[in-house]
Amino acid sequence: ATENESPKSGSGSGSGSVTVNGDATPDRKIALITGITGQDGSYLTEFLLNKGYEVHGLIRRSSNFNTQRINHIYIDPHNAHKARMKLHYADLSDASSLRRWLDTIRPDEVYNLAAQSHVAVSFEIPDYTADVVATGALRLLEAVRSHIAATGRSHIKYYQAGSSEMFGSTPPPQSENTPFHPRSPYAASKCAAHWYTVNYREAYGLYACNGILFNHESPRRGENFVTRKITRAVGRIKIGLQSKLFLGNLQASRDWGFAGDYVEAMWMMLQQEKPDDYVVATEESHTVEEFLEVAFGYVGLNWKDHVVIDKRYFRPAEVDNLKGDSSKARKVLGWKPRVGFEQLVKMMVDEDIELAKREKVLVDAGYMDAQQQP
Ligand code: NDP
Numbered sequence: 001a002t003e004n005e006s007p008k009s010g011s012g013s014g015s016g017s018v019t020v021n022g023d024a025t026p027d028r029k030i031a032l033i034t035g036i037t038g039q040d041g042s043y044l045t046e047f048l049l050n051k052g053y054e055v056h057g058l059i060r061r062s063s064n065f066n067t068q069r070i071n072h073i074y075i076d077p078h079n080a081h082k083a084r085m086k087l088h089y090a091d092l093s094d095a096s097s098l099r100r101w102l103d104t105i106r107p108d109e110v111y112n113l114a115a116q117s118h119v120a121v122s123f124e125i126p127d128y129t130a131d132v133v134a135t136g137a138l139r140l141l142e143a144v145r146s147h148i149a150a151t152g153r154s155h156i157k158y159y160q161a162g163s164s165e166m167f168g169s170t171p172p173p174q175s176e177n178t179p180f181h182p183r184s185p186y187a188a189s190k191c192a193a194h195w196y197t198v199n200y201r202e203a204y205g206l207y208a209c210n211g212i213l214f215n216h217e218s219p220r221r222g223e224n225f226v227t228r229k230i231t232r233a234v235g236r237i238k239i240g241l242q243s244k245l246f247l248g249n250l251q252a253s254r255d256w257g258f259a260g261d262y263v264e265a266m267w268m269m270l271q272q273e274k275p276d277d278y279v280v281a282t283e284e285s286h287t288v289e290e291f292l293e294v295a296f297g298y299v300g301l302n303w304k305d306h307v308v309i310d311k312r313y314f315r316p317a318e319v320d321n322l323k324g325d326s327s328k329a330r331k332v333l334g335w336k337p338r339v340g341f342e343q344l345v346k347m348m349v350d351e352d353i354e355l356a357k358r359e360k361v362l363v364d365a366g367y368m369d370a371q372q373q374p
């Protein structure tokens with residue numbers, strides 16, 4: 001896709017056929033997504049476009065382009081009449097930008113996916129994490145509330161990306177009724193965002209839902225989350241580009257699903273008559289070590305020959321065991337995961353082997369150092 005001067009689709013008036021000012025046509029809903037450039041944002045955008053939505057994403061300014069995960073669905077509105085995804089600059093730390101885009105886009109559904117989403121990093125930048133994850137959600141809720149008060153558009157629905165990290169040290173299985181005991185600045189901030197959302201629902205009658213999603217992964221997962229870090233390494237080791245993989249705690253257990261399945265649950269929550277909170281999980285938990293066994297074993301390698309434990313990847317406080325009870329989502333929404341654990345690991349390894357092969361071509365041609373990643 002062609003790079004333009006500002007967010008890829010441009011947000012000025014007259015740039016393309018997508019409606020920027022005004023309500024949706026009767027048969028076309030408008031969604032506004034924060035965090036559209038992230039893993040979930042990209043899958044949710046594909047999902048909503050397939051459902052016929054017009055999708056507007058808020059992206060933050062970066063010195064490098066940060067739209068890699070959505071480039072494949074981007075249509076330059078200057079050249080095409082079919083662009084149904086538009087990007088606009090905003091930031092969860094800037095309340096004025098949130099209100100301005102709500103007033104301009106006039107969405108039917110708002111998905112708040114933006115976050116500093118790395119648990120370990122939240123110990124390094126706790127203040128920023130709280131500002132974006134907790135207060136950012138409050139800013140967006142308040143922008144929605146004041147937009148409704150000013151326009152009377154009370155049908156707007158709001159989705160908050162909650163996390164199983166909120167359960168922290170409370171033992172599994174974790175359901176909507178399980179008490180929160182967060183173990184990181186990230187998790188404590190997500191708890192605040194959760195309760196802000198409940199409060200806006202109760203205080204103002206806002207249609208607002210909390211999705212309490214357990215870990216979900218994909219080939220688009222950020223490379224410093226443990227699953228992707230492992231599958232990237234498996235690909236590169238198999239192709240001969242690296243030999244060691246440095247990891248922290250291998251005994252932590254997570255309920256890992258496929259991100260593509262989880263974005264559907266987000267949408268389903270907003271299609272119900274009444275707003276509510278839902279746990280979304282596979283109900284199966286595996287340790288990091290089990291993930292290693294499946295990922296390395298799949299390509300005929302033994303993880304013990306390559307993994308080195310490095311203390312720097314241990315956290316000041318760990319979440320040992322997460323396993324969801326998603327019976328409410330299964331019963332009320334009719335949701336269930338399609339991709340199982342082994343299938344997920346293999347999907348990620350397959351894609352990362354292909355990626356490593358492409359890197360190898362560049363390394364062999366002298367265009368790239370093997371240590372470097374594209
Ligand atoms: P990612 O880290 O992949 O994406 C986060 C998104 O938030 C990116 O688009 C990022 O932009 C954007 N963002 C970060 N800071 C700001 C800011 N200050 N203003 C505006 N946008 C910002 O996360 P995922 O897609 O994996 O997760 C989506 C949401 O779901 C997050 O809120 C996460 O905490 C939550 N969650 C995720 C789970 C998972 O397993 N994936 C499980 C439970 C909850 P940029 O691309 O520029 O960095």
Ligand code: GDR
Nearest residue numbers: 117119163164165214215224225226227247248249252313
């Ligand atoms: P998590 O995901 O903290 O569950 O948060 P992550 O993949 O970072 O960690 C999972 C477990 O693996 C252990 N681990 C390592 N983790 C990382 N990142 N790097 C390592 O080298 C490593 N070695 C071992 C961790 O200690 C941990 O126990 C994710 C994020 O997407 C959150 O935004 C989301 O809310 C939760 O999932 C649900």
